[in-house]
Amino acid sequence: MLPTLAEVLILPAFAGAEVRSGHARLGGPITWVHVSEISDAARFLSGGELLLSTGTPLIGNDGAAYIHSLAYGGAHGLALELVREVRELPPAALDAAQQSDFPLIVFRQEVNFAELTRAAHARILRPPAAVSPPSLSPLTDALNETGRAANFVASHLAAVLALPPHPRLTLLDTLTALLACNFNVAESARTLGVRRQTVYYRLEQLRAMLGDLDDPKRQLGLLLALELRGTE
Structure with a gap:
């Protein structure tokens, strides 16, 4: 304040x-x-x-x-x-x-x-006292309480969720890492413990299955969908 x-x-x-x-x-x-x-x-x-x-x-x-x-x-x-x-x-x-x-x-x-x-x-410039960390919980809670969570997740992640368990988990982890660092491939590679070329390859797979990943609204939807999967 x-x-x-x-x-x-x-x-x-x-x-x-x-x-x-x-x-x-x-x-x-x-x-x-x-x-x-x-x-x-x-x-x-x-x-x-x-x-x-x-x-x-x-x-x-x-x-x-x-x-x-x-x-x-x-x-x-x-x-x-x-x-x-x-x-x-x-x-x-x-x-x-x-x-x-x-x-x-x-x-x-x-x-x-x-x-x-x-x-x-x-x-x-002093930060306000007792500032709560940013959270998507109010949105995920609202979607869960109104029974729309499953449809929301499917609308954003259906193509990836249809994959067999191993590639599904790999791509979801990669998408989570990319979203967390604004699609910085080098930082995502460090987070995942893989080579950058591997992240580039997975990113192309994600784009092919999910479409435009550069749109901020799309990124927010994916973040929320991943958050909802974590609350299941």
Whole structure:
């Protein structure tokens, strides 16, 4: 889950951050953190960004227009380091931020933008806690419960299932290995403990019996059919 702006601002790297406006929007999710010193940064936004700046875009420009452009462009905040060319927050920029309820944050001390972005991105990219591994169980359960599992398996694997036991098992194992690694023949060969040429040969057999194996929908159907056989 993406962190809110409030959660980003309590990271140790953001110590000293002072929120000057937009308190009601600190719960907005932050998708990324960018350093930007250009006045038309809004045209590069995709939404949810927190921008970091030394205030250069405010020098000699309409501060209100700059803030409005960020707010309308989808940014969720602007953090300014006010220690160099710009040492005070221009009143027009602050008024615009307050009118738009746009989060405007200032640092009165020098900060390391690289550390801020690193800390924020580590939090943004942190995997959610207790994520369940991907599973086809809900689909297989639904097919089994509605009595459609056997027909589904047959519609996808009938040609292979009609083979004698040994070649049937060999090709099903090969198909399982290929699907597991996106049809990487070398990796499938390592998984199966055979030569790559053997996998190529079996793959041609599978294509002849099952048809197009490159279609993602077809691959999903085969995965589900193999999963259903495993639940029998």
